[in-house]
Amino acid sequence: MVMLNRRNFSKFSIFALAGTRLPLFAQTPVADHKPVGYAAIGLGVISDLFIRACAESKTAKITALVTGHPDTKGKHYAAKYGIPESSIYTYESFDRVRDNKDVDAVYVGLPNSMHREYTVRAAQAGKHVLCEKPMAISSAECSQMIAACRTANVKLMIAYRVHYEPTHLEAQRIIQSGALGELQAFEGAFGFNAKPNQWRLTRQYGGGGALMDVGIYPMNEIRWLLGEEPSAITAVATTRDHTSGRFAEMEQTLDWTMKFPSGVVAALGCTYGEDMPGFLRIHGDKSSLELTNAYSYQGAHLANLGGAHVDTTTKGEATLHFQIQAEHFANCIRTGVEPKTPGEEGLRDLLAIEEIYKAAGTPIA
Amino acid sequence: MVMLNRRNFSKFSIFALAGTRLPLFAQTPVADHKPVGYAAIGLGVISDLFIRACAESKTAKITALVTGHPDTKGKHYAAKYGIPESSIYTYESFDRVRDNKDVDAVYVGLPNSMHREYTVRAAQAGKHVLCEKPMAISSAECSQMIAACRTANVKLMIAYRVHYEPTHLEAQRIIQSGALGELQAFEGAFGFNAKPNQWRLTRQYGGGGALMDVGIYPMNEIRWLLGEEPSAITAVATTRDHTSGRFAEMEQTLDWTMKFPSGVVAALGCTYGEDMPGFLRIHGDKSSLELTNAYSYQGAHLANLGGAHVDTTTKGEATLHFQIQAEHFANCIRTGVEPKTPGEEGLRDLLAIEEIYKAAGTPIA
Numbered sequence: 001m002v003m004l005n006r007r008n009f010s011k012f013s014i015f016a017l018a019g020t021r022l023p024l025f026a027q028t029p030v031a032d033h034k035p036v037g038y039a040a041i042g043l044g045v046i047s048d049l050f051i052r053a054c055a056e057s058k059t060a061k062i063t064a065l066v067t068g069h070p071d072t073k074g075k076h077y078a079a080k081y082g083i084p085e086s087s088i089y090t091y092e093s094f095d096r097v098r099d100n101k102d103v104d105a106v107y108v109g110l111p112n113s114m115h116r117e118y119t120v121r122a123a124q125a126g127k128h129v130l131c132e133k134p135m136a137i138s139s140a141e142c143s144q145m146i147a148a149c150r151t152a153n154v155k156l157m158i159a160y161r162v163h164y165e166p167t168h169l170e171a172q173r174i175i176q177s178g179a180l181g182e183l184q185a186f187e188g189a190f191g192f193n194a195k196p197n198q199w200r201l202t203r204q205y206g207g208g209g210a211l212m213d214v215g216i217y218p219m220n221e222i223r224w225l226l227g228e229e230p231s232a233i234t235a236v237a238t239t240r241d242h243t244s245g246r247f248a249e250m251e252q253t254l255d256w257t258m259k260f261p262s263g264v265v266a267a268l269g270c271t272y273g274e275d276m277p278g279f280l281r282i283h284g285d286k287s288s289l290e291l292t293n294a295y296s297y298q299g300a301h302l303a304n305l306g307g308a309h310v311d312t313t314t315k316g317e318a319t320l321h322f323q324i325q326a327e328h329f330a331n332c333i334r335t336g337v338e339p340k341t342p343g344e345e346g347l348r349d350l351l352a353i354e355e356i357y358k359a360a361g362t363p364i365a
Numbered sequence: 366m367v368m369l370n371r372r373n374f375s376k377f378s379i380f381a382l383a384g385t386r387l388p389l390f391a392q393t394p395v396a397d398h399k400p401v402g403y404a405a406i407g408l409g410v411i412s413d414l415f416i417r418a419c420a421e422s423k424t425a426k427i428t429a430l431v432t433g434h435p436d437t438k439g440k441h442y443a444a445k446y447g448i449p450e451s452s453i454y455t456y457e458s459f460d461r462v463r464d465n466k467d468v469d470a471v472y473v474g475l476p477n478s479m480h481r482e483y484t485v486r487a488a489q490a491g492k493h494v495l496c497e498k499p500m501a502i503s504s505a506e507c508s509q510m511i512a513a514c515r516t517a518n519v520k521l522m523i524a525y526r527v528h529y530e531p532t533h534l535e536a537q538r539i540i541q542s543g544a545l546g547e548l549q550a551f552e553g554a555f556g557f558n559a560k561p562n563q564w565r566l567t568r569q570y571g572g573g574g575a576l577m578d579v580g581i582y583p584m585n586e587i588r589w590l591l592g593e594e595p596s597a598i599t600a601v602a603t604t605r606d607h608t609s610g611r612f613a614e615m616e617q618t619l620d621w622t623m624k625f626p627s628g629v630v631a632a633l634g635c636t637y638g639e640d641m642p643g644f645l646r647i648h649g650d651k652s653s654l655e656l657t658n659a660y661s662y663q664g665a666h667l668a669n670l671g672g673a674h675v676d677t678t679t680k681g682e683a684t685l686h687f688q689i690q691a692e693h694f695a696n697c698i699r700t701g702v703e704p705k706t707p708g709e710e711g712l713r714d715l716l717a718i719e720e721i722y723k724a725a726g727t728p729i730a
Contacts, residue, residue, distance in 0.1 A: 184639040234599030240628040255632035263605040267620035
């Protein structure tokens with residue numbers, strides 16, 4: 001169930017029609033209850049967005065923090081968001097979260113290669129897990145995470161925020177309405193010009209290159225909108241920048257094609273070496289859509305290609321879809337329904353990522 | 366030399382800077398001389414644009430027509446554009462154009478599979494040739510055309526109209542200025558939802574599918590802007606529409622990647638089966654550009670991706686760049702300089718097209 005406060009609900013008015021059709025918005029009104037409590041693991045950029053989003057929510061709340069800097073960053077966030085200092089954990093003491101009754105779930109906002117360990121440890125501590133994408137750095141790790149959560153009888157959701165973003169949901173609604181006809185083809189890309197010396201540029205923490213971190217966005221969205229898994233893949237990887245040292249451990253740019261069992265095809269690109277603002281073009285046999293600014297935190301835009309039937313941009317804070325996402329999982333935990341983006345969704349992306357890297361002749365992890 | 370009349374020159378004012386840098390605009394002022402005379406072969410949509418463009422020109426003029434319908438279509442065009450009825454030829458009588466002193470060159474606006482024959486016959490009649498793209502339906506045919514023109518000592522130019530289109534030239538100028546930094550990657554596509562029962566949907570006349578007719582646009586433009594030939598290609602072809610009969614002889618949609626010797630990569634798509642408005646995204650390591658409405662006859666648009674440094678649209682009639690193209694070749698004929706888009710440019714595209722079809726496992730011609 002999504003609790004939209006008055007301020008956020010007004011942001012949503014243009015999506016009223018979409019709202020009535022989507023399970024996300026179609027659940028019964030919220031009863032009075034205690035918010036679901038999250039422990040945020042990692043306090044980087046994305047966790048900061050998640051924490052701010054929960055501060056806006058009545059059904060999801062940050063109740064604990066896990067950080068390598070408990071006395072500085074930890075105390076700062078605890079004071080800012082009203083979290084007791086007794087609920088600040090380090091990576092070493094994290095397992096003690098088991099005894100914290102205010103923590104129902106953990107949010108894993110760590111570098112890719114740490115997702116598996118902290119998801120498994122959270123499950124073993126009896127906590128539900130909302131884990132950032134990519135779910136892990138290999139399909140084998142994904143399977144371990146799914147198994148650990150199943151054994152512990154906790155829910156596992158992957159934070160595919162685009163599935164909770166109003167403009168992307170409007171694209172899905174239009175596709176499902178039949179207005180585009182039968183889907184035929186996609187083009188898309190996402191990437192950015194990465195600064196050197198980041199965890200994402202290392203094999204150890206990134207586990208792969210731009211594909212794993214940013215290329216996953218258009219790939220996952222196509223799989224989601226289409227409801228199919230790729231049956232054939234071609235790919236090419238490249239590095240032009242041999243001087244900055246950024247690409248010592250991974251490719252700079254990767255382009256690939258996918259073909260699906262229905263015959264739908266896609267041409268895609270991703271990079272850490274140049275500006276490549278996120279976009280997705282969706283072609284049906286009747287009409288086409290384009291999402292631009294598609295994978296930024298704010299302001300996704302949807303328009304007809306060559307027409308004027310749709311022209312909508314998500315208004316509001318960058319935290320908006322993080323809040324919807326946090327509340328979706330909170331609702332799943334309370335009501336027992338399965339999340340829209342479970343661990344199996346993350347596993348399927350890793351299986352595709354492994355095939356793409358194989359096709360490109362580029363090693364992974 | 367480009368002769369811009371007062372009306373057209375005013376359309377060009379926003380490209381003044383580009384104009385000063387490009388050979389197309391940088392030649393010495395035109396002297397008084399007789400316009401170069403073209404025989405238009407074929408009177409379809411594209412020839413109509415070419416004929417209308419020449420009617421606007423002071424340096425290029427339609428002086429003869431070649432058509433299968435001399436008494437109807439032929440006489441109509443002759444009357445409309447002041448062409449003597451004695452200069453209307455059929456495909457059978459075409460070779461007599463040799464004796465027509467008002468004809469300096471032919472414009473080949475025929476279905477793809479007829480380009481070779483009419484280029485060779487025109488050359489043998491001692492006439493220069495401006496041939497539509499794709500140059501032919503195989504690289505072997507292209508080589509024959511180049512040889513025939515060389516033997517006859519006539520010039521051969523391929524009608525890559527985008528090389529003569531102001532907004533595309535502005536993109537080239539920005540790239541050459543260094544404002545994007547070093548080029549890294551491209552995404553692009555072009556296609557349309559083809560009506561059934563057209564020559565382009567037959568192997569006999571089209572010689573290949575959408576790649577040959579529309580996919581060639583972004584592919585050629587990338588080769589042009591980059592100045593390199595692809596060194597590695599991957600491709601996937603597909604057909605979803607098995608009911609309309611349109612794709613009995615060719616693929617519906619084809620997506621492909623290209624890698625160039627420098628390491629630049631591209632992800633591309635083309636189709637005859639769905640709306641796929643032409644676009645090209647050009648990524649450098651400093652900044653990126655996007656061409657939209659890129660391969661329509663009118664209104665190509667250029668913008669920075671994610672910025673506002675460039676935002677320009679070609680104003681004016683669809684004939685504008687056809688006129689610039691016709692005048693460029695007229696000038697080459699008069700002054701003896703080589704065209705910007707000679708037969709060798711067409712041959713290089715066919716070599717790439719053959720590689721793409723081979724990678725897709727799709728037969729060609």
